[in-house]
Every structure is written in structure tokens, then in C-alpha cells.
Amino acid sequence: MMNKKNMKRIAGAAMVAAMLVSSTPAVPIVSYAATxxxxxLTVKDSSEVTISEDGVYELSGSYKDTVINVEKGVTAELIFNKLTLTDKNASAENMVTIGKNAKVTITLKGSSKLIGSSSSETLESAIVHKKDGGEGSLTIRDGGNGSLTITGTKDDGIKYKEGTVTIESGTLKITDCHGDGIQAENVSITGGYVDITTVYDEADTSFYTSGNNVSGKNTITEQENTKVERVNVDTGSHKGIKVGTKAKTYSYKSVTSEDLEANKTYTQEGSGLLSITGGTVVINTAGTGLKANKLTTTGYTATSSGKYIVGSPDDALASNGDIVISGKAKVTVTSSDDGLSAAGTVTIKDTATVDIQKAYEGVEAEKIIIGEKNATSGPNVTIESNDDGMNASGKTVTYVYDDETESTYTKTSVSDGTNAINIYSGKVTIKIDSENAKTVKLNNSSLTYQSSGDGMDSNGDIDIEGGEVYVFGQSTGDNSPIDMDGNYTLSKNATVLAVGCNPMGEVTPKAGDSVYVTYGESGNMGQFPGMQTDGSMPTPPTDGSMPTPPSDGQFPTDGNMPTPPTDGQQPPEGQNPLGGTASIAAGSVVTVKSGDTTVYETTIPYAASYIFYASPMLSSDAENTITVSEKTTDDSQTTDTKTTETIKGKTTTIKTAKALGKQKIKVTWEKNSLADGYQIAYRKKGGSWKYVTVSNKTTVSKVLTGLKKGKTYEVKVRAYQKVNGKKVYAKYSKVRTLKCK
Structure with a gap:
């Protein structure tokens, strides 16, 4: 702290009047009343300017070790007229301190700067800070070619907990920030230019390792929908903009405060809104670390879940509530973690532009909404990510802190919520380059990594009713351009291009009235080794003997396993449980025709094994084709449009459907000699259909598991035939209804 004897206090109207510069006329503020x-104010070095009464105050000039203090409850406008404050001696806790419930407007005239002391290893304080408690507000606006640069802090650039920060106009630049750029309960950007860069001193150091609760390291373990993270080293928060209060359940192993009780469970409600309705926002958190699924640089250890976490990677825009980007806002993001992350809903609409140039996951939220229903125009969203482009995944979070400092803890996240991706209008382009290595420089280290993820991934439904969606995913593996746990509905009003692989057959919609055409082969997960043709596992022997090995070639009879590939090649299509080989080269030209009319043409950036295209320009009455022109050869496939009347008009017949014990239902159907496989649809009566694909054409039965005892289920089956690279389906059988035991 500064020596109080060396400070000049300006408090209240009487003291301010004594310091008026008589030769300077009063300055009218356009946005205020004419009166x-x-x-x-006259300011000196090593002084403290205290504002204790409502009013409009102008500060100009360049000063060292001078701070501004606005007391609680005051409504004040501070005109920064080419003002520069420098914390030269690293003596100020905060350069601008704002009291509880104060309402402050900073009006910018010319170029102003607040220069902190990021070189100090001990001083961790925000440049602009609102005291804890109360709400209060901070508004930044242009008063004439105005700009404000906030730079050099081991903490946040602007910390406004429990308050609202509004940026109306002017230029705000936050650099060399080792905490969050802006942290507040709510942030609203309606105009101006906002440029925020956060960094971390140990961005090239790995604090995470494999295992569980390793001393001196952070660890992550994941199983199904539960993730457990043990934090022994708190690397801090380095987000571009962070808003709200996190929803959580928490407890403390030990406490010293009389206000807390050890091992008692507390609950905190979530809140916060980040609204960007105008202006230009540029966020860069790439200098805080790296999160990637594949890292080829040696010396780093992956977590037990396979992820590499180096430094302290953090989100660009994060909300513990919702994020809304609308109007004509322009947002550009380069992130070491998520580009946009919200505990609630991310909405991008109107003619807003969002360009996520780099991120681990592009957009992550419980719900993601792009555009509006029946809109004639929409936003433009582009994403290049290391993992999923969009991920609809809500979660419930529980913290067990070691003590009330909350610096070391165990965090358990369980996926839940009503997750969905809804696209109504606009244009979405997602790229996941899994082929080409990328390099990032963190401090003095260069790290090389590769991308791997789904284009759009929803733990619930995906509903595309309009707009344009272009997804370029990885060519092989278990990630596809479109992936969901619920239903995928595609309307005839939407255009969708999905390029990559289709290991689970989820790229094709499950519902909707779209007309589409495909190229290439879908992969299939096949059967697990030793599984029976009806999906059940064999009964173990009771006499201690080993079962006879299968005779279908799944295992060699001598007990030796096949020699694994040494050059990274994939097994032939149909044998690879994670999709086929890349048969379409990067740089190939893809042409889509409906009849003789070319409706779409593009050059794909990455190799692929599967292409899906749907558009209002395709006609169900015409022959729709995809032609792939590669560098050396031309290859064309013609497919029929989506139909339910092919393979000779055959209808699949269910022979038996019976309930087994342990919440199972076994379905048996008649074999169709023309079929290449079968699709089973089942649901709780009145619920949504779920689908299971049987890719072995000789299999005529399937056991459905994981059902609920006492519930009534409906089951139907249809055959499919592969016609020039596309599954053409026969008619469904009659629905069988039965109760699960």
C-alpha cells in the first residue's frame, strides 16, 4: 500500500472546489442533462483521489503511484481525458477502487492508460476493482476518440463481483493480464471495440498427470457421465470474460471460521448473463496453456482420460448462466480451452458474427441455439477446434474443499440436464483438422498437437430446422461430424454438409422431412468378441473348462492374437469398429446434382470416408448424385433420395417379441434375402423412438437391454440394402407391444 502521508485526498464537493483549475471551463457531458x-481535478504523483459525492469529474495528465477511490453508494462519472496512471513501485492494491453499490461511468476522451505491475511476483490485485458486497455498476463509453488500455496485472483487469459491467462505445484493451480480463456478475457489450488478452507465467508447465490424487499434481478420472478432478495445485483463472456465480454443492473438510461448519453441505445457486448485442469483441487466451487430445511433444503426461492439459488453459467467454450474442455483434476468439462456455444456454442470433479461430471445444453449453425460427437471415458462426466443435452437455458440480481457502479440492461433475443443439437460421461452419499437426509456442516451449473430436455433439437432441451447416470432421476413428444421444431431426428447409466418417451411423437423421444424398460407407460397431448373434453374451461354463473358441474367425484357435498393424492402417470396412479407411482425399472436389442441375460444389479440406448432403434444392422426384473428383481419378456414386419403398417393396416381419428377465426384450424377425442389415426401432409407449442397427445380414434376432421393469414398450424392425453407398430402407414391420419384466 502507498504511504498515506504522501497521498493527496480529494473528498467531497468542498475539497474538490478548492482544487478547480480556474482557467479551465466546465465540460458538458452529452449523455447527461444539459446542466x-x-x-x-488537479492530481499529483503518489496521491489518492477520493470521490465521496455524486458528480462529474475529469482527470487528465500522467502520474505515478496515484490511485482513484470512489466511495460506496456514490454515482459518479469519471472523464479520463488522456489520463495515464502508472503503478511504478508496485504499491497499489488496486489502481481504481469502487465502493459497494456505487454507480460509475468512465467516459474516454483521447487515449488513456492504467499500467499495473505484472512484473511483481507478490502483488496480485485487479486494476479496476469493486469492493465485495452490494451490486453497483460500471459503464465505459466514448467521449471523443476515446480508448482505455489496462495492462500489467497478476490479477484481473476489471473485477466487478456482484456488479454489472457495461461497455457502450470507445475502445477497451486489456493486455498482459494474468487473471481474468473482465470478471463480473453480468457483462453487457452494446458497442465499441473490446480487445482482451490473458496470459499465464507457467503456460508450458504440466500440472496434470495420470492416476488419481497424485501428490503435488492434479488428476482427472472419467467414467461414463462422471468426471472426478483432484486439484492439488491451483493455477488460477485466466478467462477473457467471466460472468456470474457458479451453481454448485460444496463442503469443507476442515474450517477455522465460525461462520462455516466442517463436512456440512452447502448449496450455491448459479447466475450470470453475458450479453453482446453490438460492437467488436476480440478475445485471446491462447497464452495461458494448451488442452488437446493428442500431443506429440515429449515430456508431458496425459490424464487417465487421455487428455493433455498444459499450463492453465482457459475459456475465452464464460458464463455461469447464459451467453447471448445478437444484433450486429462481431466476436473473434482464440482460446486455449472453450471458445464460448455457458452453464445454461448459448444463443447466437440476428446477424451476429462469431469466429472461433482456435479452441479445445468451440461452443459448450447445456443448450446451444443458432438463429431464430422463420427468420429470413441469421448469424454466421465459424469454428476450428481441437475437440468437439459444438458440445451440448450440462452438468451438476460438487466440490469438497480441503479448507476454506478453497485452493485444493476434489471436484465431481456429473453430466445431466436437457441438452440440445437447435439451428434455425444462419450459417455454421465447423472444421476439425485431425490430419495436420499444429504447433503453439508457450513461453519458451513449442508444443505440437493434433485435433480429434465430433463436429456437433449433443448429450440430448439435435434439431436443424433451417439455415446452412457445414461440418468437416476427421476421416476415421470414433468421432463423426454429427453425434447425439437423443434424436436427430432434419428439416427439408435446412442445408447440411457433413464430411468425415460415420462410425455409428448417426450422420443420417432419425426424423424430419429432408431430402438427402450420401457418398461412401458408414462404419459399424460390430459385435463384441464372443457375443452371440442376438446380442447376448455366452453362458459361462460351470465345470471350470474353457469354452470352445468361435469358428467364425473372431479368434485364432491357437490362442494367439492377430498381429496388430504397424503402419497405422485401418482394417477393411465392416471390420473396423471405429469407421472405415479414408477413401476420399483431401482437396477433392465434391459436386452435388439433382437431376442435371448442380446444386452445390466445394473442395473438401481434409480426407474423408463419408459425405452427407441435404438441401431444399434436392428433389425427391429426381436422381440426386454426389460426384467426387480427386487429384488423379474421378469417382461418382449415384444414390436414391430418402425413401421407404425400396428393396423390392419388401416388408420385414417380426416372428416373435418376448420379454426376458433383467429388463430385456428379445426380438426375432424373418430374414430378407436382399437385405444387408436391419434396423430396430423401440420406445417406451408414447415416448421417442430409439434405434439399433444390426449390420450382419445373417443375424435375425436381437436382445434389447437397459429397459425399465414394468414399462410397456413398442418395437418394430425394417431391413436395409446398400445401394451405391447409401442405406435404402424397406418398410417397417407392424409394431409389437409388450411389457418388460
Whole structure:
């Protein structure tokens, strides 16, 4: 802290009047009433300027070790007229301190700067800070070619907990920030230019390792929908903009405060809104670390879940509530973690532009909404990510802190919520380059990594009713351009291009009235080794003997396993449980025709094994084709449009459907000699259909598991035939209804 004897206090109207510069006329503030006048303050080095009464105050000049203090409850406008404050001696806890419930407007005239002391290893304080408690507000706006640069802090650039920060106009630049750029309960950007860069001193150091609760390291373990993270080293928060209060359940192993009780469970409600309705926002958190699924640089250890976490990677825009980007806002993001992350809903609409140039996951939220229903125009969203482009995944979070400092803890996240991706209008382009290595420089280290993820991934439904969606995913593996746990509905009003692989057959919609055409082969997960043709596992022997090995070639009879590939090649299509080989080269030209009319043409950036295209321009009455022109050869496939009347008009017949014990249902159907496989649809009566694909054409039965005892289920089956690279389906059988035991 500064020596109080060396500070100049300016408190209240009487003291301010004594320091007026008589030769300077009063400055009218355009946005205030015509009677509002500015009091011009005389400031010196090593002084503290205290504002204790409502009013308009102007500060200008360049000063060292001078701070500004606005007391609680005061409504004040501070005109920064080419003002520069420098914390040269690293003595100020905060350069601008704002009291509880104060309402402050900073009006910018010319170029102003607040220069902190990021070189100090001990001083961790925000440049602009609102005291804890109360709400209060901070508004930044242009007063004439105005800009404000906030730079050099081991903490946040602007910390406004429990308050609202509004940026109306002017230029705000936050650099060399080792905490969050802006942290507040709510942030609203309606105009201006906002440029935030956060960094971390140990961005090239790995604090995570494999295992569980390793001393001196952070660890992550994941199983199904539960993730457990043990934090022994708190690397801090380095987000571009962070808003709200996190929803959580928490407890403390030990406490010293009389206000807390050890091992008692507390609950905190979530809140916060980040709204960007105009202006230009540029966020860069790439200098805080790296999160990637594949890292080829040696010396780093992956977590037990396979992820590499180096430094302290953090989100660009994060909300513990919702994020809304609308109007004509322009947002550009380069992130070491998520580009946009919200505990609630991310909405991008109107003609807003969002360009996520780099991120681990592009957009992550419980719900993601792009555009509006029946809109004639929409936003433009582009994403290049290391993992999923969009991920609809809500979660419930529980913390067990070691003590009330909350610096070491165990965090358990369980996926839940009503997750969905809804696209109504606009244009979405997602790219996941799994082929080409990328390099990032963190401090003095260069790290090389590769991308791997789904294009759009929803733990619930995906509903595309309009707009344009272009997804370029990885060519092989278990990640596909479109992936969901619920239903995928595609309307005839939407255009969708999905390029990559289709290991689970989820790229094709499950519902909707779209007309589409495909190229290439879908992969299939096949059967697990030793599984019976009806999906059940064999009964173990009771006499201690080993079962006879299968005779279908799944295992060699001598007990030796096949020699694994040494050059990274994939097994032939149909044998690879994670999709086929890349048969379409990067740089190939893809042409889509409906009849003789070319409706779409593009050059794909990455190799692929599967292409899906749907558009209002395709006609169900015409022959729709995809032609792939590669560098050396031309290859064309013609497919029929989606139909339910092919393979000779055959209808699949269910022979038996019976309930087994342990919440199972076994379905047996008649074999169709023309079929290449079968699709089973089942649901709780009145619920949504779920689908299971049987890719072995000789299999005529299937056991459905994981059902609920006492519930009534409906089951139907249809055959499919592969026609020039596309599954053409026969008619469904009659629905069988039965109760699960």
C-alpha cells in the first residue's frame, strides 16, 4: 500500500472546489442533462483521489503511484481525458477502487492508460476493482476518440463481483493480464471495440498427470457421465470474460471460521448473463496453456482420460448462466480451452458474427441455439477446434474443499440436464483438422498437437430446422461430424454438409422431412468378441473348462492374437469398429446434382470416408448424385433420395417379441434375402423412438437391454440394402407391444 502521508485526498464537493483549475471551463457531458458540469481535478504523483459525492469529474495528465477511490453508494462519472496512471513501485492494491453499490461511468476522451505491475511476483490485485458486497455498476463509453488500455496485472483487469459491467462505445484493451480480463456478475457489450488478452507465467508447465490424487499434481478420472478432478495445485483463472456465480454443492473438510461448519453441505445457486448485442469483441487466451487430445511433444503426461492439459488453459467467454450474442455483434476468439462456455444456454442470433479461430471445444453449453425460427437471415458462426466443435452437455458440480481457502479440492461433475443443439437460421461452419499437426509456442516451449473430436455433439437432441451447416470432421476413428444421444431431426428447409466418417451411423437423421444424398460407407460397431448373434453374451461354463473358441474367425484357435498393424492402417470396412479407411482425399472436389442441375460444389479440406448432403434444392422426384473428383481419378456414386419403398417393396416381419428377465426384450424377425442389415426401432409407449442397427445380414434376432421393469414398450424392425453407398430402407414391420419384466 502507498504511504498515506504522501497521498493527496480529494473528498467531497468542498475539497474538490478548492482544487478547480480556474482557467479551465466546465465540460458538458452529452449523455447527461444539459446542466451537468465536470469538475476538473488537479492530481499529483503518489496521491489518492477520493470521490465521496455524486458528480462529474475529469482527470487528465500522467502520474505515478496515484490511485482513484470512489466511495460506496456514490454515482459518479469519471472523464479520463488522456489520463495515464502508472503503478511504478508496485504499491497499489488496486489502481481504481469502487465502493459497494456505487454507480460509475468512465467516459474516454483521447487515449488513456492504467499500467499495473505484472512484473511483481507478490502483488496480485485487479486494476479496476469493486469492493465485495452490494451490486453497483460500471459503464465505459466514448467521449471523443476515446480508448482505455489496462495492462500489467497478476490479477484481473476489471473485477466487478456482484456488479454489472457495461461497455457502450470507445475502445477497451486489456493486455498482459494474468487473471481474468473482465470478471463480473453480468457483462453487457452494446458497442465499441473490446480487445482482451490473458496470459499465464507457467503456460508450458504440466500440472496434470495420470492416476488419481497424485501428490503435488492434479488428476482427472472419467467414467461414463462422471468426471472426478483432484486439484492439488491451483493455477488460477485466466478467462477473457467471466460472468456470474457458479451453481454448485460444496463442503469443507476442515474450517477455522465460525461462520462455516466442517463436512456440512452447502448449496450455491448459479447466475450470470453475458450479453453482446453490438460492437467488436476480440478475445485471446491462447497464452495461458494448451488442452488437446493428442500431443506429440515429449515430456508431458496425459490424464487417465487421455487428455493433455498444459499450463492453465482457459475459456475465452464464460458464463455461469447464459451467453447471448445478437444484433450486429462481431466476436473473434482464440482460446486455449472453450471458445464460448455457458452453464445454461448459448444463443447466437440476428446477424451476429462469431469466429472461433482456435479452441479445445468451440461452443459448450447445456443448450446451444443458432438463429431464430422463420427468420429470413441469421448469424454466421465459424469454428476450428481441437475437440468437439459444438458440445451440448450440462452438468451438476460438487466440490469438497480441503479448507476454506478453497485452493485444493476434489471436484465431481456429473453430466445431466436437457441438452440440445437447435439451428434455425444462419450459417455454421465447423472444421476439425485431425490430419495436420499444429504447433503453439508457450513461453519458451513449442508444443505440437493434433485435433480429434465430433463436429456437433449433443448429450440430448439435435434439431436443424433451417439455415446452412457445414461440418468437416476427421476421416476415421470414433468421432463423426454429427453425434447425439437423443434424436436427430432434419428439416427439408435446412442445408447440411457433413464430411468425415460415420462410425455409428448417426450422420443420417432419425426424423424430419429432408431430402438427402450420401457418398461412401458408414462404419459399424460390430459385435463384441464372443457375443452371440442376438446380442447376448455366452453362458459361462460351470465345470471350470474353457469354452470352445468361435469358428467364425473372431479368434485364432491357437490362442494367439492377430498381429496388430504397424503402419497405422485401418482394417477393411465392416471390420473396423471405429469407421472405415479414408477413401476420399483431401482437396477433392465434391459436386452435388439433382437431376442435371448442380446444386452445390466445394473442395473438401481434409480426407474423408463419408459425405452427407441435404438441401431444399434436392428433389425427391429426381436422381440426386454426389460426384467426387480427386487429384488423379474421378469417382461418382449415384444414390436414391430418402425413401421407404425400396428393396423390392419388401416388408420385414417380426416372428416373435418376448420379454426376458433383467429388463430385456428379445426380438426375432424373418430374414430378407436382399437385405444387408436391419434396423430396430423401440420406445417406451408414447415416448421417442430409439434405434439399433444390426449390420450382419445373417443375424435375425436381437436382445434389447437397459429397459425399465414394468414399462410397456413398442418395437418394430425394417431391413436395409446398400445401394451405391447409401442405406435404402424397406418398410417397417407392424409394431409389437409388450411389457418388460
Amino acid at each position: 451537468a458540469k465536470a469538475t476538473v
